Amino acid sequence: FTFSRLPFFLDIVMSLYKVLAVIATIVAVGSALPVQSFTASLESAQKGVKNGGSLWAVLVAGSSGYENYRHQADICHAYQILHSHGVPDSNIIVMMYDDIAKSSSNPDKGSIINEPNGPNVYPGVLKDYTKGDVKPKYLLDILSGNADGVKGVGSGRVVNSTADDHIFLYFADHGAPGLIAFPNHYLIIPQSLSAKDLMNTLKGMHSANKYNKMTIYIEACESGSMFAGILPADMNIYAVTAANPHQSSYACYHDNHLGTYLGDCFSNHWMEDTDNATADGTFNTRTLQQQYSNVAAVTTTSVVCQYGDTSLSSLPIQDFVGTGAVSASAKRSGGKKETNSVSSRDVELAILHQAVQEPRDEEHLEWATSKLEKIAARRSHLSDLFKAIIENAGADVMSAYKVKDDASCDNDSTLSQLDCTNEAYHMFGNVCGGIDESFYTHARALHHLCKVTSADRVMDAIKTECKNADLVPPFVLYDRE
Structure with a gap:
């Protein structure tokens, strides 16, 4: 025996220790189960499925x-x-x-x-x-x-x-x-x-x-x-x-x-x-x-x-x-x-309204009130902007926001229409000041446009109307570390 082989023997000892620990755990669990149930559980743990x-x-x-x-x-x-x-x-x-x-x-x-x-x-x-x-x-x-x-x-x-x-x-x-x-x-x-x-x-x-x-x-x-x-x-x-x-x-x-x-x-x-x-x-x-x-x-x-x-x-x-x-x-x-x-579209608003009603302290109330005002301004600007985008694309505003009122799990959208919606989502985020919680209220409007007109016209409408849009930038609404 030489000290150079000591790590080798220590590895063997640690491996044996881990094996014994696993066996002890299995025995402890198995003792609380009928033999058949324990055997089945052991086989399941070994196989996974x-x-x-x-x-x-x-x-x-x-x-x-x-x-x-x-x-x-x-x-x-x-x-x-x-x-x-x-x-x-x-x-x-x-x-x-x-x-x-x-x-x-x-x-x-x-x-x-x-x-x-x-x-x-x-x-x-x-x-x-x-x-x-x-x-x-x-x-x-x-x-x-x-x-x-x-x-x-x-x-x-x-x-x-x-x-x-x-x-x-x-x-x-x-x-x-x-x-x-x-x-x-x-x-x-x-x-x-x-x-x-x-x-x-x-x-x-x-x-x-x-x-x-x-x-x-x-x-x-x-x-x-x-x-x-x-x-x-x-x-x-x-x-x-x-x-x-x-x-x-x-x-x-x-x-x-x-x-x-x-x-x-x-x-x-x-x-x-x-x-x-x-x-x-x-x-x-x-x-x-x-x-x-x-x-x-x-x-x-x-x-x-x-x-x-x-x-x-x-x-x-x-x-x-x-x-x-x-x-x-x-x-x-x-x-x-x-x-x-x-x-989920209104979680942030609900959290802030609750904070205003039951603030932890004066500072918390001031923070929640200020943030609510910013979000209200953001949502107002987004509503105006999306109205302009929808009209630019030649669609009806009311129809764009109409929610299909049924319990069906079916969808009449094509994969290309859904792909257009994803493209519009990214286009809006890149040229209209970004995506935040307030945006998602309008996501279905973009999808509606993708169903009633061409993808090119949707993208052009977004780029045109966002060029001079006076938006409250999303990043001022968040408190991140």
Whole structure:
């Protein structure tokens, strides 16, 4: 024996220690389960999914700023569900800006909660891609397993899936017809993922046998437009959206102490359903269809929709959120709560109105009042500007803002019309002073223009009318660190 071989022996000792620790954990969990149940749980933990493949999860919060607290809270809660159900961190990839827990606006530093009196869901959450690394291109690289596309970015981890694997994608943020939003560059320059780009990536993954089955949950306004008439039923992909192609999604659970909304109604409901099934012992038999039905029944503010291969809804939810045994101390999500829901389009206004009514102090009142005045000015200017853009494009203003009043999950928009909307979204952000929360009230108007006239005429109208527009710039409205 020589000291030069000491590191070698220490590595062996540490490896044995880790193995013994894993065995001890398995024994501790197994002792609380019947033999058959314990054996099944052990096999599930080893395999990930029933066919012997692995389970992968990609969790994405596509916003930044304390006013969007709820999106990162949703994602943190989802991570805790997957983690507690035995999905290894090596198979979970998280994208979030990570500016909420330590925000100067957060009175409970280091804490994020997703429901009233809920637990802190922030500890332990992975931070693979944060701040400026939360980009639509990187999400597509991660999903498709393109490690070269994220080389030197964040953790650099991607979904290394095979034809035997299941994938769960969960996204929470703002949206508009045919797109879901990502954090702006320099606060105002828009980023988005179009339905076309997402679908091209999914089709490429299907052709390359990158998965066996996939489930996608999207929390965003008009989120149904990402899949309606676009996602085929023969790709082994099942998608659920917070709203149909024409509606806003809704935020839930305003918290006076934190001064923000804790979650989004659809997101809170699917995670509460999962938590409740875990606590009452029905998790192993709860199917995606049962969860969809439960969530659709309690999400009364928008129409929850399902798309793609709906036959996959007969699968148990554990196939996509983990099959491992959960501690017997798992708690049922609290009973029925007052949601205090508000359209995602109006969250910022609702937060500020509440702050004016119940300010923490004089300084807080002054801040909220000033910001409300700026937003009112911004919204007034935007209304005038969009009226001019609509008329310039030869369309009717009233028709442009008319919301399709039905519960249908169908969409009569073509992919080219949705692509035009995405182009108009970026054109507006680049030449009209940027994108902010107030913009999304008008997103459907741009989509209407793309349906009734040519894309070229829409872009020309935006450029012409924004040239001399007197806008309150979006960046003065935000308090960022």
